[in-house]
Amino acid sequence: MSSPSSAPLRLGIAGLGTVGIGVVKIVQTHAEMIMRRGGRPIEIVAVSANSRTKERGADISGYAWEDDPVALGRRDDIDVVIELMGGENGAAKALVETALKNGKDVVTANKALLARHGTELARLAESHDRVLRFEAAVAGGIPVIKALTEGLAGNRITRVMGVMNGTCNYILTRMEATGQGYNVLFDEAFKLGYLEADPNLDVGGIDAGHKLSLLSAIAFGTEVDFDNVVLQGIGSISLDDIRLARDMGYSIKLLGVAQMTGRGLEQRMTPCLVPETHPLGQLQGGTNMVVIEGDSVGQIVLRGAGAGEGPTASAVMGDVLDIARGLRLPVFGQPAATLTDAPPAVVSAGAPWYLRMTLLDKPGALAKIATLLGESGISIARMRQYSHDGTDAPVLIVTHKASSDDISFALAKFAETGVVVGDPVALRIEEV
Amino acid sequence: MSSPSSAPLRLGIAGLGTVGIGVVKIVQTHAEMIMRRGGRPIEIVAVSANSRTKERGADISGYAWEDDPVALGRRDDIDVVIELMGGENGAAKALVETALKNGKDVVTANKALLARHGTELARLAESHDRVLRFEAAVAGGIPVIKALTEGLAGNRITRVMGVMNGTCNYILTRMEATGQGYNVLFDEAFKLGYLEADPNLDVGGIDAGHKLSLLSAIAFGTEVDFDNVVLQGIGSISLDDIRLARDMGYSIKLLGVAQMTGRGLEQRMTPCLVPETHPLGQLQGGTNMVVIEGDSVGQIVLRGAGAGEGPTASAVMGDVLDIARGLRLPVFGQPAATLTDAPPAVVSAGAPWYLRMTLLDKPGALAKIATLLGESGISIARMRQYSHDGTDAPVLIVTHKASSDDISFALAKFAETGVVVGDPVALRIEEV
Incomplete structure (x- = not known):
């Protein structure tokens, strides 16, 4: 089969951290395999990073050097710019824009950039007839962007779910395995x-929320809308929650869920209970998992390493090989001009909820809570008061299906009862 | 982004069973979505099946009818022939060849055809500059061909594994769950x-072996070589095996494994023990799973429905949309002319083995077996003789790493000892 071009595909790489060096190593060690699969040679022409002389474990002396990464976007001898610097603005954004305007295709691992500017960059890319690819931005080495955009393109997607921050899953599963608390494992x-320079990107759910917003755009044909991803971090999850959940047959995961509802696009990245018998519940350590549900295909589960040199470089190279082979798709799988501006669903779809709170040990406290829930339209599936030594009584309640609105309403009212100590914990039980 | 063509992509469908009708339904109900994603309309022009008048749950009156499916391959008004008749020779092969020779792209779900004639058909397709796609032939709705050929193309693939026959996995997991024997659940x-007209295609491992041979060709750049897939069905697996395996923390799966070794290409589809903590061990019922291991990406696990109208039609439509979008790849991910003719690895890589046998209840029987294993170069990790009422003693042995050759040698010698009753069962413990 004739390739679209047999000329070498010429790369410029901005950012030579772990992932950038991983890409360099693959290009250097697998040249013959890449040519056989891609139909043409793939060459690195120029690179840019913070330090030219730093020891990196790969020989970059044969490549042209640019002090200014944005200059890569203007070089005539580059076909594809690989942006691995990170950051939602600044040089990364300037480079991507410059490259697209100068007729270069772009491959990036930058979830923050796309979560903030994805729709705008897609419009720019498509107006210049360029591709902008980002497999490495979501779930590391798992080819989930490709599965969703291409393999499952014949489906109306009904829901996308994912555990997409390995650090959070590491902390949560280590809490369960070791019985150590959140703070100890955060320090570990x-x-x-394992933590970003700003740890809140991880444990606050922001990094995973960025990824979810990109999957949403492809799945539902909507403009990227990170601002309306409901975010809740894992900092409020206690060992008690993990144990109580496990006793009921659930695991707690920082779970992203996106679905189009009658009330708009629902996107949330929050700690949820999932059945321990489902692959999501069984996911241990830093591994990532994405679950895609379509009207024809049913449920597809994809699992793999979510970060690291090899897996992320693998995703970058998949994109590069697609470009070498002549695959040219709109950034989010349909023309950017056709992406809709879906209203956010303020209230999430009904689900059972897990509520944990501490009550003052005085007569009628439990009855007050039960009454309040009833008045909020929330019916109780199970309720359990645990034995205790002191004056405060830990209470676990599992509700029947309730909307997030009803739960928020009830939580606000709890404070007024005068019997709840501290903040109650409310976690959705996601039906998978 | 401009599509390669904005003209409608015109389909001809041969075979209107479950999958064919599934494809018709998607094209009819999702026309707008398909156009948005594919960049052009997709239309069904003509169909062919055994009966024109059979009630099928979808209106096919608007399509031209061909009594002879091969005639679809010659129609000037068709761009893509979708072959869903099945069969490794006969009309299916004639249609695919005719279509390719007449300048049509082909999408097929026919694993038997490709397992037998894949290399030859790839050469034919590529000599006519046509694509031949087969996502639906392997693991139903799971986009595994795409993941392996495209998403993970930057990896040297080190091993591919899969549970790819839902019927076998249904029988095995029902044996474990219900305590009923193989024959009862085969009947169920x-x-x-759930069974093919010739059940041996399922329970004999042939269908799954077909699929494995296609994954091998892509993973290792080799000619399709189904004849050298080592096949062993699940008929010899007893409830005892399932229970003994579980007691040691394993599940028994009909597991396909392909890997390139120093001794050649190893392909086997045999019942194996896998850890119950691995996603493969946790796989229940008719679901399929494929595990891909690459030098950069590590281990990727893909899970989903392996059969059925919706999932298989989803895979067919993924291929059709790729063609609509202008993606044109060699059939097995690299030019057919570059596929190598790898020698089969006659001896599989070393692994621990599970051996179960029944010994005559007489002094020294167990010692004879232990001595024989030692003489065969096989060292014993665990050995257990079970309590018994009668004259025969069930014995379980788990070995340290041994080659399949050593195990075969020892099994052949067992008969000569005069203490083994019936046929011993030997199952590989796959290290995942």
Whole structure:
């Protein structure tokens, strides 16, 4: 079969951290395999990074050097710019824009950039007849962008779910395995280098929320709308929650869910209970998982490493090979001009909820809570008061289906009862 | 972004069984979505099936009819022929060849055809500059061909594994769940319509072996070589095996494994023990799973429905949309002329083995077996003789790593000892 071009595909790489060096290594070690699969040679022409002389474990002396990464976007001898610097603005954005305007295709791993500016960059790319690809931005080495955009393109997508921050899943599963608390394991993750410079990007759900917003856009044909992803981090999850959930047959995951509802586009990245018998519930450690549901295909589960040199570089190279082979798709799988501006669903679809609170040990406290829930239109499926030594009584309630609105209403009222100590914890039980 | 063509993509469908009608339904109900994603309308022009008048749950009156499916391959008003008749020779092969020779692209779900004639058909397709796609032939709705050929193309693939026959997995997991024997659940699967007309295609591992041979060709750049897939069905698996495996923390799966070794290409589809903590061990019922391991990406797991109208039609439509979008790849991800003729690895890589046998209850029987294993170069990790009422003693042995050759040698010698009753069962413990 004739390739669209047999000329070498010439790359410029901005950012030579872990992922950038991973890409360099693949290009250097697998040249013959890449040519066989891509139908043409793939060459690195120029690179840019913070330091030219830093020891990186790969020989970059044969490549042209640019102090200014944006200059890569203007070089005549580059076909594809690979942006691996990160950051939602600044040089990364300037480089991507410059490259597209100068007729270069772009491959990026930058979820923050696309979550903030994805629709605008897609319009720019398509107006210049360029492709902008980002498999590496979501769930590391798992080819989920490709599965959703291409393999499952014959489906109306009904829901996308995912555990897409390995650090959060590491902390949560280590809490369960070791019986150590959140703070201890946060420190452990920090020491292991698993946390971003701003840890809230991880444990606050922001990084995973960025990824979810990109999957949403493809799945539902909507403009990227990160601002309306409901975010809740894992900092409020206690060992008690993990144990109580497990006793009922659930695991707690920082779970992203996107679905189009009659009330608008629902996007949330929040800790949820999922059945421990489902692959999501069984996911251990830093591994990522994305679940895609379509009207024809049913439920597809994709699992793999969500970060790291090899997996992320693998995703970048998949995109590069697609470009070498002549695959040219709109950025989000349909022309950017056809992406709709869906209203956000303020109230999430009904689900059972897990509520944990501490009540003052005085007569009628439990009855007050039960009454209040009833008045809020929430019916109780199970309720359990745990034995206790002191004056405060831990209480677990599992509700029947209730909307997030009803739950928020009830939580606000709890404070007025005068019997609830501290903040109650409310976690959705996602039906998978 | 401009599509390669904005003219309608015109389909001819041969075979209007479950999958064919599934494709018709998607094209009819999702026309607008398909156009948005594919960049051009997709139309069904003509169909062919055994009976023109059969009630099928979809209106086909608007399509031209061909009594002879091969005639679809010659029609000037068709761009893509979708072959859903099945069969490794006969009309299916004639249609695919005719279509390719007449300048049509082909999408097929026919694993038997490709397992037998894949290399030859790839050469034919590529000599006519046509694409031949087969996502629906392997693991139903799971976009595994795409993941392996495209998403993971930057990896040297080190191993591909899969549970790819839902009927076998249904029988095995029902044996474990219900405690009923193989014959009872074979009958149940038959009554539920889960078995092929020739059940040996399912329970003998042939259907799954076909699929494995296609994944091998892509993964390792080799000619399709189904004849050298080592096949072993599930008929010899007893409830005892399932229970003993579970007691040790394993599940028994009909597992396909393909890997390139120093001794050649190893392809086998045999019952294996896999850890119950791995996604493969947790796979229940008719669901399929494919595990792909690459040098950069590590281990990727893909899970979903392996059969049925919706999932298989979803895979067909993924291929059709790729063609609409202008994606044109060699059939097995690299030019057919570059596929190598790898020698089969006669001896599989070393692994621990599960051996179950029944010994005559007489002094020294167990010692004879242990001595024989030692003489065969096989060392024993665990050995257990079970309590028994009668004259025969069930014995379970787990070995340290041994080659399939050593195991075969030892099994052949067992008969000569005069203490083994019936045929011993030997199952590989796959290290996942």
